[in-house]
Amino acid sequence: MRTSTPPLKDPLDLLDVSSALTAEEREIQRTVARFLSDHVRPHIGEWFEAGRFPRELVPELGRLGLLGMHLEGYGCAGVNAVGYGLACMELEAADSGLRSFASVQGSLSMYSIRAYGSEEQKQEWLPRLAAGEAIGCFGLTEPDHGSDPAAMRTRAVRDGGDWILNGSKMWITNGSIADVATVWAGTEDGVRGFLVPSGTPGFTAQDIKQKMSLRASVTSGLSFDDVRLPASAQLPEATGLRAPLSCLGEARFGIIFGALGAARDSLQSALAYADSRTQFGRPISGFQLTQKKLADMALSLNSGMLLALHLGRLKEQGRIRPEQVSAGKLNNVREAIAIARECRTILGANGISLEYPPLRHANNLESVLTYEGTSEIHTLVVGQALTGQSAYR
Template sequence: MSTIEKPSVSAPLELLNIPSLLTEEQRDIQHTVAEFLADRVRPHIGQWSENHYFPRDLVPELGKLGLLGMHLNGYGCAGVDAASYGLACLELEATDSGLRSFVSVQGSLAMFAIWRFGSEDQKQEWLPRLAAGQAIGCFGLTEADFGSNPAGMRTRAVRDGADWILHGEKMWITNGSIADIAIVWAVTEEGVRGFLVPRGAPGFSARDIDNKLALRASVTSELTFDDVRLPDSARLPDAHGLRAPLTCLDEARFGILFGAVGAGRDSLDSALAYAESRVQFDRPIGAFQLTQQKLADMAIDLNNSMLLALHLATLKDKGAVGPVQISMGKLNNVRAALAIARQCRTIFGASGITSDYSPLRHATNLEAVLTYEGTAEIHALTIGRALTGHAAFSG
């Protein structure tokens, strides 16, 4: 009688041999980031999240590793390809969404805004410091009453001689209270413009939002500008209209669609390990059909999300990715990762609601990720507009 060998347990993203799609350099970058996080962050992230603590002392280490603005060229930035940046975001969010959010805001919002729309003096002053983690940036677009409709923002900048007077408030700003420089968007007589507002500018204050149930290992703030006086040299000279900040958001959303895969992968990895070690009715729960059905469905969704992310990275490097494609990636991958994290929690039973295991932490984080930088509804309507030619919302 022949013996059937027990198959080896496969990592979820190896089922389709996805690592074979990556270059050696891309795999090396992913491995380096994963090793760093395993040593410096993973042993502590559960406690940091529980205590609502962001490890600010980690920022220079992220800079030394080349993760800050890593997809930008020059000014101390690494200039890697889109997939390499995405894979770094994947590993960051596999550890925690809050850490990936910091890197996304630093590199794809604050730094990208300066890199794309700033003057040469602004780039020389800020980009090397931000890339090295010697300074922290934030991005002030969202307001309490104008999230999905930034065109309605109330923050104003008015000319006063050679200067500008900035007045208004911004809400839900990652890195807000720890930022050395804030990129702030305001309405002017000439349309929406961006301004660099340094920490300590008279009239500029920040208040942390502490009652969060998600992204607890991250700083989220409200920014207030009470007649802040700025020289014209603080204005981003090449930023004209609302398209400028929206272009920055597309840069950040690209990192999110990779990051979501990381949260889903970590949840599934954790559930696979638990399903093998947890014994009920004299056998591991991973041997039961219902558990295997859950694991198989989640692995399929995770692999599909990863293939979509890599496809969009290829388009991005060709300069062929646009807002609709980014909306598809963000909506699909965050939605899939959230479903995976929730389903993985069920495999842990009662233990899944504790901070001993990551899926529920990922799920609560992903609830925020589903909303920020474009809600699921707005991304769906963006896709619908592309399909039908009818705009269901303005903007």
């Protein structure tokens, strides 16, 4: 005799993950989820198909306190690491493009200014960026130098009291809509960071078209042709490549949680579909092969969430190490993309439609798999931690 029990409302309820969260963290998660349910989910399929980023939502994200929310002062919310991670998870559950925007705005653009800028630079930019009144981007990756930023060709040379900047950057989220770019360049004293406002003569941005991933996101190439910058444009506390890499570490932490949002949304969609789709006289959720897929994915999702929470608590204690962030990004993105792809199979032919999210999430996660350090690089970071031997330097 077949029996049935009420299904779980959330696949993360399998291990009661929410019991490990504080009341404030749960409220952050609920608030972000409600906003996205009202303002993003009804439209995201259209935006993805049209290749349009909803720029009109940026001030709303600022009013919610989501931009630079883990930073202190200058109009930033100052929430803890797990609260920030949960917000990233909800943003990416709607679409990776939205989480990418928030990550670049807060963990790359704003963090670079907060950590390495002068007081004048902080006062000028951080309150506006936090409010969504201005947009920032982060220029490190170059057309020929992604995983090896030390080989960057962009250069800044002194000319009297000014700097002259030449070079190019590639795959820059927010590039063409940014009001200010944090740009990293080689100098006679090593790698340095500069704030380059949009409209500066010689600075141009071109959108990258024909993307099959992150379509509801702006991705650009940046060019610098004899861009003259005052001495005050330099980030005074940024010395060497360690500065931009520390910014990437902040963004990678958000991805550890964010990727799970895409996985959870895919799994919820597959669970609902499997319960409503009838074949051979009963819902496909009652078939053993389907349940094996669902069970395996739920275990991967919950394991990834426990990993993310552990790393979040380490970060709050100031104890997190770069190789731990790499381990989290490597594992959770890898598992998330596998979940999204498997969910597509449960939806059958309907899985290729934008009416359902799994294939959109899978496409987006192809970019997440690559940016902020490829899976290969993070594998080697973990390998070096285990063996003490560097395989890529």
